[in-house]
Amino acid sequence: ASRRLAPPPPRPATRHGARGTQASTGSSSVPVKPEGATPTIVAALLCDVLEHTRITPRDLAADFGDEVAMLVGRVVDLERVQATSGRVQQVEPVRKMMIAVAGDYRALLIRLADRLHTMRTIHHLPRIRQPRVAREALEIYAPLAHRLGMQSLKWQLEDLAFATMH
Numbered sequence: 001a002s003r004r005l006a007p008p009p010p011r012p013a014t015r016h017g018a019r020g021t022q023a024s025t026g027s028s029s030v031p032v033k034p035e036g037a038t039p040t041i042v043a044a045l046l047c048d049v050l051e052h053t054r055i056t057p058r059d060l061a062a063d064f065g066d067e068v069a070m071l072v073g074r075v076v077d078l079e080r081v082q083a084t085s086g087r088v089q090q091v092e093p094v095r096k097m098m099i100a101v102a103g104d105y106r107a108l109l110i111r112l113a114d115r116l117h118t119m120r121t122i123h124h125l126p127r128i129r130q131p132r133v134a135r136e137a138l139e140i141y142a143p144l145a146h147r148l149g150m151q152s153l154k155w156q157l158e159d160l161a162f163a164t165m166h
Contacts, residue, residue: 039064043071044110050076074107075114095144108144112153115141119160134164 042064049055050072061069078098098108119137122130138161145154 039067039071040106040110042068043075043106044113046072047075047110047114071104071107071110074104075110078107078111094140098144108148112141112145112150116153116156119157122160122164130164134161137161
């Protein structure tokens with residue numbers, strides 16, 4: 001005789017946003033901490049929040065902890081280093097500055113993953129920005145990935161950049 005398993009009970013509805021995940025339990029919402037998620041993964045998911053929303057570093061620290069807020073802040077600092085370097089003429093100093101500013105290799109990993117995502121979705125950017133973004137991937141991020149021993153990431157960035165530029 002075979003046993004029939006009962007279907008699992010319905011899960012509460014969830015809503016995801018910059019302030020965390022909310023689980024609806026009927027009449028109220030309860031914040032849910034991402035169980036088992038490392039601060040690096042949480043920071044990677046939130047890396048654009050400070051620039052594109054009104055969320056502050058203090059809000060991030062309150063909702064996700066000091067470590068996540070610190071990592072997100074370092075990723076934002078890396079973006080500022082790149083932005084203030086202007087045209088990519090002095091590539092090696094920019095890479096060295098990024099390594100120094102990061103202070104934590106996880107911020108570099110998040111930035112590299114973010115750039116890989118940007119390169120994979122570059123067709124959504126305005127065409128006028130695409131060559132600049134591809135050149136940055138080729139001249140800054142691919143060599144940085146190589147320096148960190150991430151050959152597969154380097155090759156993906158190079159392939160995507162060359163496809164965009166040519």
